[in-house]
Amino acid sequence: MIAVATASQKGGVGKTTLCVNLAYALARRGWSTLVVDTDPQSGIGLSLTRSSRAKAGFFDFIGGGVTFERVVLPSRLPELSILPAGQFDACARRGLPLHEMPTRLGDLLRSAELRGFDCLIFDTAAGLTGLTETVVKASDYVLVPQQAEPLAVRSLPHLLETLARFRGEGAAVKVAGILLTMVMNDEEMSLQVAREVRQLLPKDLLFKQSIPRLPSFLEASTAGVPVALLKRNPPPEAVLFEQIAAELEERIGLMRDRDTHHRHASLLD
Numbered sequence: 001m002i003a004v005a006t007a008s009q010k011g012g013v014g015k016t017t018l019c020v021n022l023a024y025a026l027a028r029r030g031w032s033t034l035v036v037d038t039d040p041q042s043g044i045g046l047s048l049t050r051s052s053r054a055k056a057g058f059f060d061f062i063g064g065g066v067t068f069e070r071v072v073l074p075s076r077l078p079e080l081s082i083l084p085a086g087q088f089d090a091c092a093r094r095g096l097p098l099h100e101m102p103t104r105l106g107d108l109l110r111s112a113e114l115r116g117f118d119c120l121i122f123d124t125a126a127g128l129t130g131l132t133e134t135v136v137k138a139s140d141y142v143l144v145p146q147q148a149e150p151l152a153v154r155s156l157p158h159l160l161e162t163l164a165r166f167r168g169e170g171a172a173v174k175v176a177g178i179l180l181t182m183v184m185n186d187e188e189m190s191l192q193v194a195r196e197v198r199q200l201l202p203k204d205l206l207f208k209q210s211i212p213r214l215p216s217f218l219e220a221s222t223a224g225v226p227v228a229l230l231k232r233n234p235p236p237e238a239v240l241f242e243q244i245a246a247e248l249e250e251r252i253g254l255m256r257d258r259d260t261h262h263r264h265a266s267l268l269d
């Protein structure tokens with residue numbers, strides 16, 4: 001199993017939108033995918049899972065007292081499961097110290113691996129401190145959405161330095177890539193920023209594909225679903241996420257993993 005966390009210094013850059021749409025696309029491509037909401041504010045899962053009244057989630061598991069099986073919810077797609085945030089207060093009341101978080105996250109990753117998930121996507125709260133820092137450090141890869149706006153780009157070097165520091169502190173997390181989000185294809189300023197980022201970064205660090213700013217993403221996130229489920233016929237931007245998922249697979253070696261899986265499976269034929 002490969003665990004990927006999203007991370008951004010700034011809030012509102014499209015992390016949650018990315019997690020929901022990417023997890024859906026990966027599941028559509030046949031990977032058994034778990035999307036985990038580690039943001040007390042965000043509320044993934046309330047519409048994606050039919051069991052919207054399920055109260056327990058990530059924070060309840062992290063706080064102890066509920067099993068993994070109880071907090072993982074099915075979605076309309078058999079390959080996609082959701083671990084909603086649950087009750088942050090319940091966890092906070094238990095006063096779980098931050099230094100115990102890595103152990104609890106380790107338990108979560110092991111449970112997900114045992115359940116047979118191929119891929120785990122962590123949605124995180126903005127900033128790279130506290131719980132988000134712990135989640136990123138526990139992940140195999142970090143995926144960075146980068147808003148195509150001049151002010152937002154300023155925080156990118158700092159974010160990359162922070163990730164380098166995490167690695168310096170012993171975390172094995174690698175950068176899966178930087179993905180431009182909310183690109184306004186009809187705004188020169190936005191396109192200019194996209195060009196600047198492309199020039200600033202080593203070519204391999206940036207996803208070829210980027211996410212345009214489109215009303216359908218806002219609409220879909222308001223409804224709490226991936227764009228692919230917004231209408232009867234998925235819009236072109238749903239296909240775009242299939243391409244992003246394919247690019248991610250290559251970047252994190254999900255392909256190789258599946259091949260190994262198949263090779264080993266053939267030993268049983």
Ligand SMILES: Nc1ncnc2c1ncn2[C@@H]1O[C@H](COP(=O)(O)OP(=O)(O)OP(=O)(O)O)[C@@H](O)[C@H]1O
Pocket residue numbers: 008010011012013014015016017018039042124125126181182183211212213214215216217218219221222
């Ligand atoms: N590509 C897009 N086009 C249009 N609107 C978008 C796009 N991506 C995200 N949005 C909208 O922008 C807002 C912020 O997006 P989102 O919640 O995904 O960001 P976030 O990084 O998870 O925010 P937070 O840091 O608060 O968790 C939401 O209202 C969402 O619908």
Ligand SMILES: [Mg+2]
Pocket residue numbers: 015016017039042123124
């Ligand atoms: Mg969010």
